[in-house]
């Protein structure tokens with residue numbers, strides 16, 4: 001398969017929608033599907049399993065989260081005991097992990113049944129959502145380019161207590177939509193960079209938009225020249241492929257006076273470092289994922305209509321690759337961002353902030369209540385917080401808190417870092433308004449300071465997903481590879497978004 005292979009489908013997860021159903025315990029017909037049954041670390045063992053604690057202990061099954069034990073049934077469907085941990089501690093996050101462990105233990109089964117009766121104490125809507133997300137996300141694979149691929153989950157039946165069926169059904173629907181958003185974001189980030197160019201992503205966005213009720217405008221090089229997007233054009237200068245700015249719009253039906261949220265995503269289809277070429281190491285080899293921010297926004301926004309989001313959401317995806325060549329931007333070159341700010345490029349590998357800057361300015365030119373950007377921006381963020389926690393920054397504590405709350409609800413961890421103005425001087429340039437990097441330390445903060453320069457005081461939050469975009473070893477509901485981090489977070493943020501309060505006391509988060 002070459003980079004020009006025809007027929008490559010960048011978003012296989014869009015059309016492959018698993019069938020999710022919720023039934024009441026008792027009316028169950030499971031056929032031959034393996035059924036997961038929650039077993040807590042203490043208390044009664046569900047009778048359906050036909051074993052007691054002693055039998056389980058003999059098989060070294062204690063009921064911890066993540067543990068599973070297959071109990072083959074002669075002539076019937078396989079039963080799988082699924083650890084639910086301490087019953088007092090069971091919550092949506094632990095249930096999602098337990099469901100993921102079940103889905104992995106069920107191997108290649110395409111039809112699965114998960115019984116939720118053991119999830120007492122978890123609100124039924126939360127339980128339905130978590131169970132569906134855990135199963136579907138854990139079994140996600142990007143295998144369109146392989147000869148042989150593991151069968152995906154095609155049908156999932158959730159079994160609920162009869163009184164909970166309605167609420168579990170609502171949660172299960174939401175879980176399906178959230179899982180599809182993350183799967184789409186994973187598809188996009190996992191796609192090889194020469195197969196998913198900026199131009200091709202424009203085509204994918206147009207298709208997803210048409211299918212999901214988003215309006216999509218795609219800006220090519222000439223249109224970007226007209227807009228004065230010198231950041232995106234500058235990073236694109238070394239590329240054989242054209243840049244694209246993709247503008248997405250979701251508007252709820254009815255009352256136009258709703259909160260307005262704008263999302264800005266880094267869409268570097270491949271980051272070689274440009275003239276500041278990256279070494280040929282393992283991190284460089286993951287740089288097709290440098291569009292994960294843009295992918296997360298597209299994936300989240302494609303689901304807003306399905307969940308009747310009451311908020312107006314606009315998305316800017318800033319797309320190009322970052323390549324070295326005779327036409328690439330040189331160190332010492334000065335780029336003019338939309339709106340006129342000049343930037344001295346002192347490192348061609350600090351390209352993300354350059355493409356984001358144009359979009360932040362565009363975002364402020366329309367009526368907007370808040371801007372949230374998301375980007376695989378700095379290796380420093382990966383160093384500071386590792387691969388399981390993203391950095392969040394902002395100029396408005398209320399908005400940052402909305403991001404933190406959404407992150408907590410979807411179990412995508414974030415940690416707030418300061419927009420420390422005391423370091424802004426390190427980015428002063430002799431020849432331009434600002435340089436595109438500061439000193440060797442606090443590089444994640446420099447990147448945030450740079451972005452803040454372009455938001456004109458609008459409430460703004462910045463999520464640095466350089467660490468969390470990629471997973472080296474499969475863990476709970478996150479398989480190895482690109483994680484789709486941010487898609488569920490942004491979807492949840494948009495659904496619950498409220499205008500930040502202008503109270504000056506709320507404008508903390510400054511250092």
Ligand code: BES
Nearest residue numbers: 271347349350376377378379380437466
């Ligand atoms: N895309 C990278 C950030 C990155 C690094 C993501 C490692 C994931 C893993 C970004 O464009 C970059 O190269 N940033 C530089 C900035 C520096 C030159 C100021 C970095 O972090 O080294």
Ligand code: MN
Nearest residue numbers: 271349350351
């Ligand atoms: Mn870079």
Ligand code: ZN
Nearest residue numbers: 268271290352
């Ligand atoms: Zn980059």
